[in-house]
Amino acid sequence: MKALIVAMSIIGLATLPPGNSAVAVIPALQLAVSAVGAVMHAWTHLKAHKDVKLGDLAGSLNTLQDQMQVIDSVVKNTEAQMYGLVSQLSKNTRTELKLHELSELVSRISSTSKLMHEYMKNPNTTERITLEDFAMWCVSHNPDSVSGLLERISMITSPVSNPGLINPGVLNMLLETMKESNHYMWDMQQSPNQLLYNMYNTIILTEIKGFAMMQYSWMILSVYGKGNFTIESKVSKQQYEQRIIMAVAACKRIMGESSRVLWRNDPKQHIEGETYISLTRLLQGYIENEVDMNGDGMCRYNCAFYQLATNRGCFKEQFCSKQKACNGKIVECKFVESDMNICQSDRYSKRRYEWIEYKTSKTYGRKKACSKSTTKVKSWWRWLFWHCSYCMCVCDQSGPDSDRYFSLKEELADVARNKVVVGMQFVKLKRIIYMQICEGILLPGGKIDKESVTWKEIRPMDLKYAKIYKEYHELSNEQRAIDLDDLEGPHGYIMTGVRFKKLGPHLNFEIQTMPFNFETGELHKDKYVWISNDNTPVTINKIRTPLTLDAPDVPTITNLPSMPDSVNNQYVKFTHTDFVKDAAQTTIPFLDKQPVISKIPVPLSGAGIYHKGVYGSGGFVAPKIFTYDYSNHFEVLFKLESEKETQTENTVSEIEIIDDETSSSNEATSEGFINFFNENAV
Template sequence: MIVRGARVLFALLAIAAPAHAIIDDALDVIRLSKEIGEEVLSSWDIIGKPFNVTGGVELPLIRRREREVLARLAQVTRAIKRLELGIEKTSTIAMLIAKAGGRGARLELRLHEMADLLARVSAADRQMREYVRLQKALERSTLEDFAEWCVSHDQGALPGLLERVHSLVVPPHTHLLGRSILQLVLDDLQEEHPDLCELQLSPHQLIYDMYNTISLTEIKGYAMMQFSWMLLRIYGKGNFTQEASLTRQRYADRSAKTAAAARDALVMARRDVYRCDPPIHKEGETYAQVTRLLQGYIENEVDMNSDQTCRENCGYYTLTQNHGCFKDQFCSNQAACTGRIIDCQYIDSDMWVCPASPSSKRRYEWIEYENGRTLGRVSSCNRGTTKVDSWWKWTLTHCSYCFCLCEEAVGVSERTFSLREVLADIQKNKVVTGVRLLKVDRVFHLQISEGTLGERGAIVPGNWVPVQKFDPSDPGFTNGVDYHTLSYERRAIDLDELDSPAGHVLTGVRFSMIGAHLHFEIKATPFNYTTGKLSPSRSQWISNDNTEGAEKPRSRLDLYKPDIPTRSHVPLPVDSTHDQYVEFVNTDLEADAAQSTVPFIDIQPVQPMKGAALASGAGLVHRGARGSGGFVGVKLFTYDYSRHVRAAAPPAPQDDADEFNPIVN
């Protein structure tokens, strides 16, 4: 199933590739269709005037009109080529065919057919461009043969290729030919590929790009057919006024039905983009850790009270601190907890402890008790094990070693989140095109990339906005205003997926505090889709302010016996839903001796199409599974293009029945 899914994704990328250039060049198929329709109409006007055929027509006149038509065709091909700069050509289709193989499910077979048809139309378009470039050196018969192929009734000719492309998008008989290829793609992406994160392209964007690619193919075909009718008319093969009109009508009909099929698929397609597990986890590159918020810690009860007594048991010490090191026992071999000591428990009197490296964020690699219980993964111990035995005082009281959780002092741990707003420069018409979390100087920040918004959703990619670094210990910075430091009582983070209202785009993100929860918010700004102009004064912050005390409170995402997430042998899927929260906790005792704080923070950038995609929303999600602490990471929502997908019929001449006297051969 995974192999077949990979082949399908290769196919989708190959078919959808041209739309990337559409975004980059700020020109979409609707505008291009209109422009070429107008160019075709004006080109017909050139040759629409009747010839005086008395005594025949001189060859120079034929050549002059031929050159005029081909010059107009050159303008059209240049407009189309603007949408194809930087696009992978036939080699991409060849790669698709090699990857897809010769067998597979219905979707694979149709993707094969679609890729083949698009490649053949593109080949014809390239040949036409070459003929236009070499027109002065070509024989009339060469152009005439090509024009006849472009309008031939043969199934392998251009009209037949376009009809076959259309039948894949809008099957004429659904009970025989099945569903639209766009619906099949939608089903495949949403059911078999829940994690499209490595594509950095949402299912919605992928389907939109496929629609644009198919529409661009229709435009190429329409231009070639119309100019072919013109050439054949110049060469005296007939009037072709009615044929040109039928070509225009059929193109308009196909375009309208393709747009309707695309809208149906786009409305249902997911628009979220996030990151999956990388091939190799690298701290500082793909993830970061909250450190020493809650960490397993061995302490003797004699050192957890100011009287240095052993009258109580381990369970008595639910909240305390270190009060010294009695007679240089095991306490002299480890760093004391400089913060609060929480939730102690008794496991066994005696144990062997494998200490971690001084440079490690851990205290211990593993612990093995005499009763056979082990905490962490017992293996060889580089620094040598230390025997730790509980003991009796002369007062005949037993001083037990307890296993507790240490909440280190703020200066020793890394658990601070910036609450500063992170905004795109909306005064310069810039919008958010990417988001990531990262840790800078012991503080976690949100960071955005921004791009310049243009007409009809076009984005000119920009750069990552520099992080506003600061040191919370400096004067003038306040906890709860400028930053939030996690603590045992205030360690929840809300998991929300926020989208802008219709007609708005994403222009900012921030963390805030709602009660004891670190909370995520987005800034939305309305814009004019046609012109691309933002309305900064009407921007608004959007959040889900639900709390645990509400009538329908947030649900908690529980981490069951969480281990270090980088130890997982399987990819960790998104397991959170909107309106949840998760608490930062210590890893499981048995799995990791409670030495790490989870979830980890995914710091991989989420930047659809390398900053060239329009985004409307963002959120925080948790990726994890039973037995793993998982990762908290960001996601983006690409813009909903469904409301803008429509077909514009090419303009019709004022009088399709203009008199025309063909050339007499």
């Protein structure tokens, strides 16, 4: 007998071993294949015994019904996702209508399956007319029967291109819609790749439920003496197999085109320490008189002369005596106007000034009621020909008021316990920024044990001792760039760690990846590799380019949603906000603290650092993750009844016919099915 092996791309599958010595199949599609074996086994029993009663089939039927009942937990969640998608697609009516129709059909199959399950709990006490009428309806040619509903689902989901008829398939339409309108931003905490996979998974599971209902309906009618239904059963089986093959064939292309990137949308409300982290007083607007920036107490130059200076004292208790001096570097000074009113910030604020209003009414910062009395500041003439001007400068001063440190320590998953990285987030502990990882135990088939998923605890460093061992990077005016990269390991590798390193004056992100055995889930712990992008602004051919922030304001002020505006191989410099908008008082960009992890945790092929924001805002530096690419881990095995059925080869791109004289791989057990769905329920 021949067997049809279709190699496809889908999530959660096992690798075909060299030489095709064995076939490793994703559990969802193993279920689709095994359901055929379970049904055929029941038919064999029915045909081998002349006086079979309906109760004799109850064990086999209820086993499959139990399996389908567990399926409901998966389908319900994806049905909810479909309705969520419909609400998001108001701008694309065609896709919205198709998704709505698909969700309705899936729900109807699900509710019908539940009804059959209730009837068959006690087949000998359920009225014969009820079962007979229900079975006749399931297999009728009515478009609203189970058979009709399955055909309509297939028409919606499987692309068709015939003369005069072009149907791209609803999930292909959804993919194109997401590409056009960045719908992967939806806060569903799944990459588009995962979302599409889960919907395909639901379609396959729905097919299994429909197939089982139809087959057992014919068995019920056969027991009641309405016929033997051999041909009908065979045709139904062929149609079921072909629909599954068509669905996964479409899945291969769509999954290959969909993005595996996951990042976080803005929260409903920005809360410091919860949704974002800020660096403090890295570079900050600072007013200083030129007389206090030179050792001789003279004013022989102008403000522009002081591009790199230090505070040299406080001349005659002027304004300098009323503010904290900048005891670091004073840079980028400029003259604005001679006279001004200054609203100084409260003692414990991260700001020096709330706003500055010059004599001509030019204002730096947002003018509002000042909690303290304003201070009038005037430049003066010294010895008639030297003008001692107040300059608007930038202060670069480290110390207890300035959080500007990034950890350079590795954050690694516990690979000794077969754990891998499934998510990450920025955290700030004792004034130092870390990239915290979320880890989980890797299982066979590229799955993650949901019960094992935890955020790995970080042991915060003490700045005093960490400096000795060079375990952190301190930002400064000269060293304040962070590289923006997308990093992925080789195919077959998954992420097991992260770290930052210094690359010249830049802070550079790295990931650790490790190969693994997909079928067993075992990590190859001695073959890890660190992945990074070491391009710099002076690299030949692949020069790293800057991301410019134009007149940046405080990121949390805007009501517009932040959008990714950086690309791979760029960098952004931490700096101060715009002088006019915020008096250069806030360090930007902020760091997005929201955890980046899939709703259903999965292994990661990589991660990255990017910038998101809107024009005129400082925006956020944030992490993103790449869900694992399962494209080479998919095989479907179906037993075909005859050579004629190989015509389905025309519907797929990769088909291999091999000899297979056994059918043991098609037999199913209740325990195996239920375990699978308990593990995969979302």
